[in-house]
Amino acid sequence: xxxxxxxxxxxxxxxxxxxxxxxxxxxDAIQRVKNYLSLNxxxxxxxxxxxxxxxxxxxxxxKVSLSLSHSIERMLHKFDFYxxxxxxxxxxxxxxxKKNKGEHVSQLEYS
Numbered sequence: 621x622x623x624x625x626x627x628x629x630x631x632x633x634x635x636x637x638x639x640x641x642x643x644x645x646x647x648d649a650i651q652r653v654k655n656y657l658s659l660n661x662x663x664x665x666x667x668x669x670x671x672x673x674x675x676x677x678x679x680x681x682x683k684v685s686l687s688l689s690h691s692i693e694r695m696l697h698k699f700d701f702y703x704x705x706x707x708x709x710x711x712x713x714x715x716x717x718k719k720n721k722g723e724h725v726s727q728l729e730y731s
Contacts, residue, residue, distance in 0.1 A: 634672065641672050 631653055634641035640657070644650045657663060669677055674691035677684065696702040 636673060639672075641669050 630644070631649060632643035633653070634643065640663075642650050642653050644653070654663070654665065668679075671677065671690070675686040675688055676690045677686060679685075693702065
């Protein structure tokens with residue numbers, strides 16, 4: 621059997637304080653992880669996550685997306701910036717930006 625064509629499950633466990641997010645494409649693999657962990661820890665399955673570490677989780681049949689818009693809006697409200705008016709940032713489009721090919725300069729010199 622060719623090892624390149626062999627499926628190797630990859631499970632990601634995201635641990636944060638008292639929560640665990642299990643990422644895997646196979647529901648059977650997720651269940652095996654939950655069963656194994658429950659042998660050693662008191663666990664409660666609260667179902668699919670919709671938020672983790674301030675990120676909103678959105679799912680479709682073929683992808684998972686993470687968004688920070690909820691957290692950004694919360695911060696804008698907290699610091700009273702939510703209702704500010706948008707303004708254009710001045711930018712001269714005729715100036716071409718070029719990659720620095722010289723020596724790196726410590727940013728501490730300019731802080």
